[in-house]
Amino acid sequence: MIETQGAGMRRRVSFRTRVLTPYAMLAPGIVLFVAFMAAPIVYTVILSLQKRTVTGLGLGANSHKTVFAGFSNYVASFTDPELLGSVLRVLLYGVILIPTMLGLALLFALLLDSRRTRAGGFSRTAIFLPYAVPAVISSLLWGFLYLPDVSPFYDLADALGINAPELLSPSLVTFAIANIALWGGVGFNMIVMYTSLKAVPSEIYEAAKLDGCSEVQIAWRIKIPIIAPALVMTALFSMIATLQVFAEPTTLRPLSNSLSTSWSPLMLVYRDAFTRNDIYSAAATSVVIALGTFIISFLFLRVVQKRAFGQED
Amino acid sequence: MRRSLRTAAVATAAAAALLMTGCSAGTSHDSGDTNQKVNLTYWAWAPNLDKVVDIWNKSHPNIHVTVNKQDGGDPAVTKLLTAIKAGSGAPDLMQVEYQKLPTLVAADALADLSKTDAVKTKSHFSDGVWSSVTLGGDALYAIPQDTGPMMFFYRADVFDKLGLSVPSTWDEYAADARAIHEADPSVYLGTFSSNDAGWFTGLSQQAGASWWGIDGDAWSVDIDKAPTQKVAKYWGGLVQEGVINNKPMYTPEWNTALNTGKEVGWLSAVWAPGVLSGNAGDTAGKWKVAPMPQWDASNPATGNWGGSSTGVTSQSKHVDAAVKFATWLNTDPEAVKALVTTAGIYPADNAAAKQALSKAPDFFSNQPDFYDVAAKVAKTVNPFTYGPNVNVAYSAYNDDFAKAAQSKQQSAFLDAVTQMQKTTTADLKKSGFTVK
Numbered sequence: 001m002i003e004t005q006g007a008g009m010r011r012r013v014s015f016r017t018r019v020l021t022p023y024a025m026l027a028p029g030i031v032l033f034v035a036f037m038a039a040p041i042v043y044t045v046i047l048s049l050q051k052r053t054v055t056g057l058g059l060g061a062n063s064h065k066t067v068f069a070g071f072s073n074y075v076a077s078f079t080d081p082e083l084l085g086s087v088l089r090v091l092l093y094g095v096i097l098i099p100t101m102l103g104l105a106l107l108f109a110l111l112l113d114s115r116r117t118r119a120g121g122f123s124r125t126a127i128f129l130p131y132a133v134p135a136v137i138s139s140l141l142w143g144f145l146y147l148p149d150v151s152p153f154y155d156l157a158d159a160l161g162i163n164a165p166e167l168l169s170p171s172l173v174t175f176a177i178a179n180i181a182l183w184g185g186v187g188f189n190m191i192v193m194y195t196s197l198k199a200v201p202s203e204i205y206e207a208a209k210l211d212g213c214s215e216v217q218i219a220w221r222i223k224i225p226i227i228a229p230a231l232v233m234t235a236l237f238s239m240i241a242t243l244q245v246f247a248e249p250t251t252l253r254p255l256s257n258s259l260s261t262s263w264s265p266l267m268l269v270y271r272d273a274f275t276r277n278d279i280y281s282a283a284a285t286s287v288v289i290a291l292g293t294f295i296i297s298f299l300f301l302r303v304v305q306k307r308a309f310g311q312e313d
Numbered sequence: 314m315r316r317s318l319r320t321a322a323v324a325t326a327a328a329a330a331l332l333m334t335g336c337s338a339g340t341s342h343d344s345g346d347t348n349q350k351v352n353l354t355y356w357a358w359a360p361n362l363d364k365v366v367d368i369w370n371k372s373h374p375n376i377h378v379t380v381n382k383q384d385g386g387d388p389a390v391t392k393l394l395t396a397i398k399a400g401s402g403a404p405d406l407m408q409v410e411y412q413k414l415p416t417l418v419a420a421d422a423l424a425d426l427s428k429t430d431a432v433k434t435k436s437h438f439s440d441g442v443w444s445s446v447t448l449g450g451d452a453l454y455a456i457p458q459d460t461g462p463m464m465f466f467y468r469a470d471v472f473d474k475l476g477l478s479v480p481s482t483w484d485e486y487a488a489d490a491r492a493i494h495e496a497d498p499s500v501y502l503g504t505f506s507s508n509d510a511g512w513f514t515g516l517s518q519q520a521g522a523s524w525w526g527i528d529g530d531a532w533s534v535d536i537d538k539a540p541t542q543k544v545a546k547y548w549g550g551l552v553q554e555g556v557i558n559n560k561p562m563y564t565p566e567w568n569t570a571l572n573t574g575k576e577v578g579w580l581s582a583v584w585a586p587g588v589l590s591g592n593a594g595d596t597a598g599k600w601k602v603a604p605m606p607q608w609d610a611s612n613p614a615t616g617n618w619g620g621s622s623t624g625v626t627s628q629s630k631h632v633d634a635a636v637k638f639a640t641w642l643n644t645d646p647e648a649v650k651a652l653v654t655t656a657g658i659y660p661a662d663n664a665a666a667k668q669a670l671s672k673a674p675d676f677f678s679n680q681p682d683f684y685d686v687a688a689k690v691a692k693t694v695n696p697f698t699y700g701p702n703v704n705v706a707y708s709a710y711n712d713d714f715a716k717a718a719q720s721k722q723q724s725a726f727l728d729a730v731t732q733m734q735k736t737t738t739a740d741l742k743k744s745g746f747t748v749k
Contacts, residue, residue, distance in 0.1 A: 064420070257561065
């Protein structure tokens with residue numbers, strides 16, 4: 001009797017252990033994911049299929065109705081020349097930013113990893129530090145430095161007799177924004193690459209040394225191919241961040257006549273949702289941007305995956 | 314295992330609780346009993362308004378008002394629209410800028426006060442101001458609080474040095490701008506700012522523009538009409554000529570230019586002394602104020618830049634009590650005096666303003682008649698109707714006039730007006746409004 005009871009209890013415990021516990025432990029994650037990821041996405045899609053209609057002057061109670069709009073918001077997004085313009089501007093910005101940023105990050109990571117480097121800890125922190133400054137703050141700081149009448153750099157250029165160009169003029173403003181992102185982004189990418197360099201076993205380098213490899217050859221033929229997965233990952237993150245650029249141009253916009261309220265895709269979404277009070281078309285545009293980002297990331301991974309991860313299998 | 318199960322359950326409950334708090338920001342309402350003490354909440358951003366409200370709370374124990382300080386006009390409106398959409402969480406009273414009233418009325422966020430005692434305050438305000446709170450119809454959506462009649466601020470010492478007289482017409486303003494820029498090419502009389510749509514609206518209002526209109530059941534958009542075209546052409550000409558700067562206001566550069574005497578004039582509103590004392594402190598005592606330069610000197614007019622009103626929200630359960638308070642706040646001599654001295658605003662109530670404003674602001678201590686000039690100017694504000702999509706027109710102004718100012722071409726300024734008209738009309742039509 002006692003024995004059977006004990007066996008039954010054990011069986012119940014083991015049922016709980018095997019089936020319920022994993023779900024219970026996953027529950028916080030699932031709850032948070034549903035509340036803060038899945039639900040907002042579903043809500044955005046629902047919003048994007050609706051629109052607001054007005055009767056009469058649209059003043060007072062019951063003059064507004066929210067109705068099903070089908071795909072009309074999406075059609076409007078796809079045919080919006082402003083969205084296309086903002087995407088093209090951001091692509092140019094990415095072409096300027098990403099190779100420069102990753103190139104510099106890789107260079108710094110290799111230099112820090114080289115045996116002859118002195119004051120490595122200090123340099124690492126110094127290069128990483130700008131990443132800790134929020135984008136809005138760094139844009140304000142750089143904004144001051146870009147304005148000829150308040151910037152010490154222009155005073156310096158005047159003293160040297162150089163006629164410095166205006167960085168917030170329409171032809172240079174993309175470089176000005178890319179520079180802010182570069183300043184903030186190099187450190188983060190460098191740390192990612194440096195960390196994966198540190199994981200490489202040192203026997204490989206010793207073997208290369210014995211074969212007569214120079215430091216440059218080691219970097220070029222051994223280190224870079226080995227950390228290729230880290231390079232792919234940083235490139236992917238940089239591309240996504242580029243498509244989502246918002247804080248820098250938004251902060252710089254009031255300082256000049258060069259940036260429109262729809263300069264980048266996310267600025268366009270923000271303007272539609274909060275300035276124009278049209279969350280429905282803003283929702284459609286954000287879904288389009290999210291899909292675009294997804295497709296670009298997917299294609300990029302398809303293209304580079306074989307080369308970067310091939311040796312791991 | 315059992316222990317980890319419990320841990321997981323606790324974590325789940327914590328996560329759920331975290332979510333709940335986000336959704337349960339409801340408000341409780343008092344019952345409608347008139348003898349009971351009523352609590353009102355008031356969203357406002359004017360500085361030190363809570364101190365003015367303290368005076369009310371001391372003398373009116375049955376209607377207690379709590380000021381909930383807001384960041385500013387735009388964020389407060391966004392917050393209110395969210396609360397209206399959610400069905401709860403809105404305050405009883407709300408400080409609303411005039412140009413935001415149609416947007417809030419369109420969202421059914423404000424109560425119609427035309428059946429309450431609020432209509433009795435009409436005689437306190439000028440017709441131009443009253444038309445902003447009625448939207449030109451029979452309803453009443455707010456009680457006016459402050460206004461921003463536009464005036465011309467200039468560096469009297471620079472004008473004296475160059476032997477210039479204060480411009481009474483726009484032609485004279487242009488001549489002065491030329492003379493000042495010729496005397497020193499790094500100095501400007503003013504700038505055309507693509508960043509400040511409210512400023513350009515005021516200039517157009519002075520020229521006789523009213524950008525929206527109500528015609529039966531339809532809205533009209535009248536931006537691309539003669540008055541606004543005249544203003545755009547005038548400024549485009551000055552920018553093309555190079556005698557007026559083309560950079561936006563409220564930038565670090567502009568602040569520096571005002572303080573170092575590179576910008577020696579500002580077409581602004583009655584609240585300008587507060588801004589100037591903040592960003593051009595070195596020039597105190599050197600500025601003077603005059604009425605705006607005129608298109609027709611025999612028929613003086615001006616526009617408004619800024620100003621706000623007190624509205625009662627559609628969620629308020631105590632409309633009568635709220636009206637009683639709003640009436641006191643904006644028309645009672647003691648309250649208006651407190652608004653002037655502690656909140657630093659220019660009251661919309663003409664008679665009370667005259668009584669309360671005797672001493673010039675510190676920054677203009679060299680001009681004792683500062684508020685006499687303001688009072689005279691305030692009576693000449695042209696009427697202007699705002700529409701339900703002011704935000705759209707304003708952001709179109711930012712984009713289109715930024716391009717125009719950058720190009721420094723007079724024709725581009727006129728194109729910008731046309732583009733604003735197109736964007737504003739298209740948005741109204743897209744939202745389903747009937748547009749004439």
